[in-house]
Amino acid sequence: MTQAYSPGLQVRRRTLHSSRRILPIPGDVLVQVGEQVTAQQIVAQTFMPGDVTPINIANQISVAPSEVPACMLFKEGDEVQVGDLLARSKGIFGFFKSETKAKTAGTIESISHVTGQVILRGAPLPIQVQAYQAGTVKEVIPEQGVVIESEVTFLQGILGIGGETYGTIQFACQSKDQPLTEELLDESMQGKIVIGGARMTGPAVKRGIELGVAAIVSGGMDDEDLKEILGYDLGVAVTGSEHIGTTLIITEGFGDIAMAERTFNLLKEREGAEAAVNGTTQIRAGVLRPEIVIPLDETMTAATSPEETEVTSGLLETGVPVRIIRDPYFGLLGEVGEMPTELRTLESGSQSRVLEVILHSGEKVIVPRANVELIEG
Amino acid sequence: MNSAAEKKLDPDQINVILATDCGSTTTKAILIEKVNGEYRQTYRGEAPTTVEEPAADVTVGVVNAVTEVGELAGRKLIDENDEIIRPAQGDTGCDIYISTSSAGGGLQMMVAGVVREMSAASAKRAALGAGAIVMDTICSNDKRLPHEQIQRIRELRPDMILLAGGTDGGTQKHVVQLAELIAPAKPQPRFGGTYKMPIIYAGNQEAIELVEDVFDEDVKLTSVANVRPVLERENLAPARDAIHDLFLEHVMAHAPGYNKLISWADAPIMPTPGAVGNILQTIAERQGINALGVDIGGATTDVFSVFDGTFNRTVSANLGMSYSISNVCASATLPMILRWVHLDMDPRELQNHIKNKMIRPTTIPQTREALVFEQAVAREALRLAYVQHKEFATTLKGVQQQRTVGDTFSQATSGQSIVDNMKLNLLVGSGGVLSHAPNMHQTAAMMIDAFEPEGMTVLAKDSIFMMPHLGVLAQVHPAAALQVFERDCLIYLGSCIAPRGFYRAGKTCFSYQITGETLNESGEMLCGDMLLFPLAEDEWATVTVEPRRGYDFGEGSGKRVEFKARGGTVGLVLDARGRPLMVPTDESRHLAELNSWVEELKLYPEVIRELTP
Numbered sequence: 001m002t003q004a005y006s007p008g009l010q011v012r013r014r015t016l017h018s019s020r021r022i023l024p025i026p027g028d029v030l031v032q033v034g035e036q037v038t039a040q041q042i043v044a045q046t047f048m049p050g051d052v053t054p055i056n057i058a059n060q061i062s063v064a065p066s067e068v069p070a071c072m073l074f075k076e077g078d079e080v081q082v083g084d085l086l087a088r089s090k091g092i093f094g095f096f097k098s099e100t101k102a103k104t105a106g107t108i109e110s111i112s113h114v115t116g117q118v119i120l121r122g123a124p125l126p127i128q129v130q131a132y133q134a135g136t137v138k139e140v141i142p143e144q145g146v147v148i149e150s151e152v153t154f155l156q157g158i159l160g161i162g163g164e165t166y167g168t169i170q171f172a173c174q175s176k177d178q179p180l181t182e183e184l185l186d187e188s189m190q191g192k193i194v195i196g197g198a199r200m201t202g203p204a205v206k207r208g209i210e211l212g213v214a215a216i217v218s219g220g221m222d223d224e225d226l227k228e229i230l231g232y233d234l235g236v237a238v239t240g241s242e243h244i245g246t247t248l249i250i251t252e253g254f255g256d257i258a259m260a261e262r263t264f265n266l267l268k269e270r271e272g273a274e275a276a277v278n279g280t281t282q283i284r285a286g287v288l289r290p291e292i293v294i295p296l297d298e299t300m301t302a303a304t305s306p307e308e309t310e311v312t313s314g315l316l317e318t319g320v321p322v323r324i325i326r327d328p329y330f331g332l333l334g335e336v337g338e339m340p341t342e343l344r345t346l347e348s349g350s351q352s353r354v355l356e357v358i359l360h361s362g363e364k365v366i367v368p369r370a371n372v373e374l375i376e377g
Numbered sequence: 378m379n380s381a382a383e384k385k386l387d388p389d390q391i392n393v394i395l396a397t398d399c400g401s402t403t404t405k406a407i408l409i410e411k412v413n414g415e416y417r418q419t420y421r422g423e424a425p426t427t428v429e430e431p432a433a434d435v436t437v438g439v440v441n442a443v444t445e446v447g448e449l450a451g452r453k454l455i456d457e458n459d460e461i462i463r464p465a466q467g468d469t470g471c472d473i474y475i476s477t478s479s480a481g482g483g484l485q486m487m488v489a490g491v492v493r494e495m496s497a498a499s500a501k502r503a504a505l506g507a508g509a510i511v512m513d514t515i516c517s518n519d520k521r522l523p524h525e526q527i528q529r530i531r532e533l534r535p536d537m538i539l540l541a542g543g544t545d546g547g548t549q550k551h552v553v554q555l556a557e558l559i560a561p562a563k564p565q566p567r568f569g570g571t572y573k574m575p576i577i578y579a580g581n582q583e584a585i586e587l588v589e590d591v592f593d594e595d596v597k598l599t600s601v602a603n604v605r606p607v608l609e610r611e612n613l614a615p616a617r618d619a620i621h622d623l624f625l626e627h628v629m630a631h632a633p634g635y636n637k638l639i640s641w642a643d644a645p646i647m648p649t650p651g652a653v654g655n656i657l658q659t660i661a662e663r664q665g666i667n668a669l670g671v672d673i674g675g676a677t678t679d680v681f682s683v684f685d686g687t688f689n690r691t692v693s694a695n696l697g698m699s700y701s702i703s704n705v706c707a708s709a710t711l712p713m714i715l716r717w718v719h720l721d722m723d724p725r726e727l728q729n730h731i732k733n734k735m736i737r738p739t740t741i742p743q744t745r746e747a748l749v750f751e752q753a754v755a756r757e758a759l760r761l762a763y764v765q766h767k768e769f770a771t772t773l774k775g776v777q778q779q780r781t782v783g784d785t786f787s788q789a790t791s792g793q794s795i796v797d798n799m800k801l802n803l804l805v806g807s808g809g810v811l812s813h814a815p816n817m818h819q820t821a822a823m824m825i826d827a828f829e830p831e832g833m834t835v836l837a838k839d840s841i842f843m844m845p846h847l848g849v850l851a852q853v854h855p856a857a858a859l860q861v862f863e864r865d866c867l868i869y870l871g872s873c874i875a876p877r878g879f880y881r882a883g884k885t886c887f888s889y890q891i892t893g894e895t896l897n898e899s900g901e902m903l904c905g906d907m908l909l910f911p912l913a914e915d916e917w918a919t920v921t922v923e924p925r926r927g928y929d930f931g932e933g934s935g936k937r938v939e940f941k942a943r944g945g946t947v948g949l950v951l952d953a954r955g956r957p958l959m960v961p962t963d964e965s966r967h968l969a970e971l972n973s974w975v976e977e978l979k980l981y982p983e984v985i986r987e988l989t990p
Contacts, residue, residue, distance in 0.1 A: 052561040054523040065550065109561060114587055115554040119561050159736050223728040235695060235704030237735050253736065254729040283700060283736055326740040327730070327747055341448075348748035349815030349981075352741060370425070371740045 008323065008374030009156040009251075009289065011263050014296060017152045019133040022145035027127070029140050037131040037148060039166055039276050039295075044129045044145045050122030053104050058116020061089040061098035065116030072118070074108050080120065081105050087118075132164060132276050134295045153270050153294040155251075155263055157217065160279025160290025161230070162247035163240050165193075167214035169271050169294065173197035177258035180218045182207040189213050193275055193292070195267050198258040200248070205229055209245035215277040217249045217267070217292065219259035226254075240280030240288075247279040249290045252323075257331045260323065262375065270294045316369065322357060326371035333375070334359040388854050395446070395454060395461065395471040396846035397439050398649055399426055399480040399638070402675030402699045402738050403809065404435075406442035407843050408450055408471070409850070409861055416857040418865040421841050422446035425739045426480050427634075434634030435480050436641065461641060475853060476642050477845040479649040479674070480632040484624045485694075487535040489515040489559060491542030491551040496580065499604040500541040503579070503613040505769050507620035509536075510694035515558070517551055523558060530562040537574070537623055538564065539616060540588070543581030545606045552580045556591040563595055573597040575623045579604045579616040599623070624648070644853040650679045652848025653807065654690050656862065657681045659851065661688075666802035669828065671759060672844070673808035675699035675738055678762035682770055684795045689770035693762040698810050699738030702754060706731050709757035716960050717753035717826065719971045720746055745981060748815070752823055755810040759827030767794040798831040798956070799877060799931050805867065807839035818909075818978050821870045821947045829958045831877045832931040833920070833940040836870040836947070869914055871945035873952055878928035880904050880955030885925055889951060891942075893918030902953035905961075907974045910951075912944030920949070950978070 027046020031037060057072070058065045071087045074080055080102045091097035106120040135150025170192040172184040180196025182203040190211050196204070196218030202225030208216050227233050229244055251259050275294040282288040316322070316336055324332045337356035344354045344366070352368040359365060394409040394416070404427075408420045422445030427438035440459050447454035453469045456462050462470030486509040490497025497516040504511050512535055515526050530538075538559060542552030556578075564574050578588050578600045585600050592598050601615040639646055650672070657670040661683035670681040676697040681690045695704045706714060711724055727750060734740060734751075742748040806812070806824050814820045820838050830836075843866050851858035876887055881904050890899040896910055896918050912918055920940045922930050930938040942949050954960075954974075961967040975981060 049561070049563055052527055054558065110557065110591075112553070112557060115550050115557060117554060117557060119557060121561065222725070223732045224725060226732075233703065233707040234732070234735075235707050236701050237703075254732040255726070281736075283738065325733070325737045326743060328744055330733070346742075347744050348742045349745070350741065350748070350813065351815075368741050368743055371743060373737070 009158060010154060011156070011260070011266060011375065012154045013266055013269075014151060015154050016149065017133065017154050017293060018138060018147050018149040019131075019293070020145065020147050021129045021132060022141065023127060023129055023143075026143040029142065029144070029146060031131075031137050031140070031146060033137050033140050035137045037134065037137060039131055039134045039274065041131045042128045043131045043137070043148070046127050047124035048127050050106060050124050052109065053106065053120045053122070055086070055100070055102075055118045055120060056116060057087045057100060057111075057118050060100040061087055063089050063098075063116070066113050068116040068118070069111050069113050072108075072111055076108050076111055078108050079106070080108065130164075132278075133293050134274075134276075151296045153266060153273075153292075153296065155266065155292045155294075157249035157251045157290040157292070158253055159237060159239070159283075160247065160249040160281045161226070161239050161242050162215075162244060162279040163242075164276065164278045164280075165214040165247045166274065166276050167191050167193040169193050169195060169267060169273055169275050171195045171268065171271055173218075176219065176261055176264035179256070180204045180216070185211055185213070187211060193217065193277055195264075195271075196259070197264065199256045200250070201225065202228055205246070205248065213246055215247040215249065215279070217251065217277070219250065219252045220255050220257035221248070221250050222256075223254050237281055237283035240278075240282075242279075247277055249277065249279055249292065252331055253325070255330075260333060260375065267292070273297065316355065316372070316374065321375040322372040323375055324357060324365075324367055324371060325373050326367070329357075329359075329365055329367060332357075332359050332365075334365075336372075337364060339369075388856065390464075391472045391854060391857070393452075393465040393471040394850065394854070394857060395443065395474045396843075396850060397442060397474075397476045398652075398842075398845040399435050399438065399476065399478040399632075400649065400674055401479055401677070401697070402426055404438035404442045404480075405842055405846075406439070406446045407841070407846055408446050408452070408454075409857060415864070416860040418841075418843060418861050420446050420450040421843075422449060428480050428632055434637065435478070435632050436634045436637045439476070439638065439641075463643075473643040473853070474641060475644045475846070475849050476638060477647050477649045477652045477849050478632065478635070478638065479677070480635070484509040484620070485512050485536050486510065486539060486620070487513050487515065487530065487537075487564075488539045489541070489555050491517050491555060491580075493518055495608070496541040496543065496552075496605050499611050499613065500539045500579065500616070502611070502769065503541075503604050503616040504539055504620060505691055506613055506689070507617045507624065509620060509624075509692070515555070517555070526558055527562045530559060530564050535564065537620065538576045539620065540576060540578050541580045541604045541616070543584060543603075544608055545582045545603050547581055549581055549584035549587055552584050553587045553591060556588045560591050560593070560596075575599065577601060577616060577619045577623070579619075582606075621648075621651075644849060647845075647849045647852070649674075649845045650677075650681075650690060650692050652845040653679060654681050654688065655848040655851055656844045656858075657805065658683055658688050659859075659862075660803070660805070660867075661686075664803070667797075667800050668803040668805065669796070669801055670805040670807065670844075671762070671811075671824075671828075673698060673755060673758060673762075673806075673810055675809070676701055678758050678808075680762050680766035682766065682796050684770075684797065684800065687770075687795060689766070689795075691762070691766040691769045693758075693765050696758045696762050698751065698755060698758065698808075699734060701735075702738075702758075703731050703735040705754055705758045705761070708761055714750075714753045714757050716967065717756050717971070718749055719968065719975050720749055722746065722750065749981065751810060752814070752819060756823050756827045759823065763828055767796045770794055770796050798829060798834075799929075801830055801832075801834050803835045803837060804828055804830055805837045805839065805844075807842055807844050809842065812839050812842040816980075816982070817868070817870055817946045818980050821873070821950065822974075822978050822980055825873050825875075825950065825952060826958065829875070829956050830873050831875055831956050832938075833872055833874045833942060835872050835943050836945065837867045838870060840866055840868045869943060869945035870947040871912060871949055872940075872942040873950045874920060874922060874930075874940060874942065875952035875954070875956060876922070876924050876928040876930050877956045878924070878934075879957075880959050881927070882961070886928055886953035886955070887922050887924040887930075889923075890921045891918050891949070896949075902951055904953055904955060905970050906951075906953045907977050908951040909947070909978050910949040912942065912949040914945050916944035918942050918944070918949060947978075 089098040109119040138149040139147040178197035180200040200218035334357040343351040424441035488500040661668040926935040
């Protein structure tokens with residue numbers, strides 16, 4: 001077997017990229033095909049049904065559930081305000097009537113004669129979707145959202161924390177293997193996307209949150225630091241809804257690990273540019289990787305030619321660049337050398353298909369094929 | 378939904394069978410061929426499962442795994458259009474192609490019942506029995522305010538909801554009240570924006586119409602028989618079947634490329650846990666024994682048991698060796714994992730290793746240290762999954778459970794687990810970390826440490842992880858499945874003999890006498906001792922054990938017992954570490970004992986390093 005499949009992270013200097021921006025429930029699309037949009041422009045919006053408050057009317061006015069509809073002073077669909085009289089019992093011979101008033105405002109959604117319960121729904125909650133990526137509206141999906149397309153610099157990380165954010169790219173570290181420590185962050189980085197080198201330390205992340213940086217991107221981080229920042233141990237790599245005050249992206253993995261040179265250099269090239277960042281990660285069926293999307297400016301569009309935009313086929317072949325993703329060579333980069341067909345015995349005693357990686361230092365190492373990933377883009 | 382189900386197959390015309398199992402991490406392929414009139418498993422291959430970009434199509438992984446099998450077998454199985462060649466002609470193609478799949482991830486459900494200890498507990502058992510992850514249980518007495526319950530329903534986005542409550546003919550009010558909570562929450566499914574949230578109603582049958590009135594067209598409501606028609610009896614099967622059908626229809630179908638896989642297969646694609654369960658039931662029935670099986674995968678650990686003819690299955694959806702390895706460590710804690718590690722390791726580095734495996738789930742251990750650590754994690758994943766299984770498999774009779782009124786308010790204590798290690802005859806291990814361990818002694822040790830078998834238990838492993846394939850093959854060609862199963866699938870590792878009773882440092886645990894064709898041994902076992910005697914496959918030995926007071930081999934404390942022990946590739950293991958198994962807390966003594974077990978069981982012998990380029 002001369003080929004194997006192993007997907008990798010995308011790192012592209014110039015590529016045609018599209019973002020699908022969809023509302024969670026049907027609503028209105030606010031832009032048209034061909035329109036130019038900015039990253040933070042609202043392109044679609046809708047209203048989610050408001051919060052519901054169940055009110056046990058039967059209990060409150062001491063009647064049987066079947067009597068509740070007759071006791072109601074409002075009907076389904078009516079709006080009520082705080083303090084409105086909702087229901088009144090018939091009492092005994094017209095005396096001793098019980099009443100109940102609304103403690104929250106909303107619309108009467110249902111009146112149940114089985115349970116004696118009334119469901120009051122609050123005011124609709126607006127949900128808005130931003131363009132995320134500056135570009136052209138390529139497609140409008142009626143009532144759902146849009147597809148935005150533009151030429152961008154596109155980088156994927158391996159794991160992120162937190163959701164979408166925007167800012168200007170600013171470097172805190174001078175080299176790919178410099179750890180991102182707290183003293184490297186300052187007030188000028190508020191609202192920026194701060195780029196580190198190797199491991200981002202826990203104090204550095206805390207400092208970033210204090211300063212209000214939009215996002216921190218670095219090569220690695222320590223599990224213990226992540227646990228402390230989150231307040232819990234991450235059980236599965238499904239993230240994006242954390243609210244820690246900033247978005248974090250690690251590009252390589254956990255531990256003291258330098259950012260890949262290609263990634264670092266590409267970000268350096270785009271320093272000062274406006275970017276959109278999304279830390280959402282789902283490493284499961286239907287994987288999502290965290291990403292940094294940097295729209296091209298005019299100078300870049302004119303000066304460079306587009307890279308191949310089709311995804312690579314994910315094939316390991318002699319000569320392709322790879323990253324080793326497991327000990328004992330974790331994080332080292334190189335290119336594929338020989339790919340022997342026969343199984344080899346690993347140090348662990350397991351039999352495995354292996355390949356030779358020619359490291360950037362010139363050293364050749366043998367690793368299981370499962371322990372490398374392509375550097376794509 | 379499987380169009381493949383309609384294809385007609387003539388068993389006599391089938392000579393070459395290709396089977397795949399699309400796991401969450403790895404896609405495995407095997408070739409079964411008719412050799413001298415008998416079906417034998419001949420070649421196997423594997424490749425990463427391709428549910429993510431850039432492929433985002435499960436069939437890409439299938440093609441890669443099948444290509445590997447084809448190359449090894451010298452048989453062209455894939456044509457120029459990346460499709461499986463059928464029928465077989467000479468050295469080309471196969472006659473049938475079948476597959477199992479768990480690539481779409483676990484089924485995530487929410488259950489709702491009126492009373493936590495009654496209908497909600499029954500609904501939860503039905504969901505767990507169908508292989509679902511129960512994300513939350515909503516009930517009238519769960520101490521949350523209604524708006525908190527509604528908010529929870531909104532946030533969870535489960536794949537489906539099972540609603541139960543009320544006995545048939547009993548009160549209707551409470552279950553309708555629950556429906557009224559769920560309906561306005563307008564729950565959104567996890568996958569796909571087009572289909573409606575499936576809700577299964579399995580409560581008071583006389584309230585069906587009232588419940589239907591509560592829900593509008595935003596949900597797909599299915600009504601089935603009550604999970605608890607009367608207070609003392611459960612009827613879980615209809616709800617479980619409905620969950621299974623909706624799982625196939627909704628969740629699995631959303632694995633990228635799954636529809637294409639359906640069109641390729643010559644038989645309906647079966648969820649992996651279903652297929653493995655079928656095979657374990659077959660083993661137990663044919664041999665008339667109590668059997669326990671485990672399949673430890675990347676995302677889930679599935680445990681199957683047959684005790685006195687009753688089958689139970691649990692899918693621990695957050696315990697696995699890749700996607701959910703970090704969850705194993707969070708649940709078990711690092712010190713519990715490290716009690717199985719005899720090498721010096723830096724805890725900080727280990728924590729980072731765990732997370733790196735979580736984010737790059739397809740990697741395999743290259744160094745011995747990495748292997749020792751992964752096998753330690755596996756022990757804890759298996760142990761936790763087994764605890765969950767024992768809690769689930771309470772006194773059920775088939776799919777129905779008889780309970781007295783007195784039991785109903787104390788499920789936790791009244792439902793005795795029917796899983797009894799002392800009555801267990803056969804323990805079968807399957808899944809990557811067990812099937813692919815470099816030596817079989819490691820597989821046996823992981824199973825003994827995690828499951829703590831008592832009395833005498835025969836240990837076996839799925840040779841190359843083919844139980845899922847055979848489970849689905851049994852549906853279309855039972856003869857072929859049985860032949861391969863008996864000849865190529867199960868590898869007997871040997872027997873483990875261990876008493877129930879607490880570890881008492883420095884005390885004698887039991888004395889033994891072993892007589893057999895090649896083995897004649899006798900002696901005493903101190904607490905904490907382990908001994909391994911070679912006893913070849915197909916060889917049997919008579920083992921007489923005489924426990925000290927406080928130790929029990931099944932006949933009572935201190936009672937002498939005679940066993941007929943079966944041999945295997947590992948041999949006969951005598952285990953005097955006590956049950957429940959506790960390792961010494963003193964670190965130096967613990968390490969000394971751990972090292973003695975590792976040495977006695979020959980777990981990590983020096984291997985020849987062949988990796989120099």
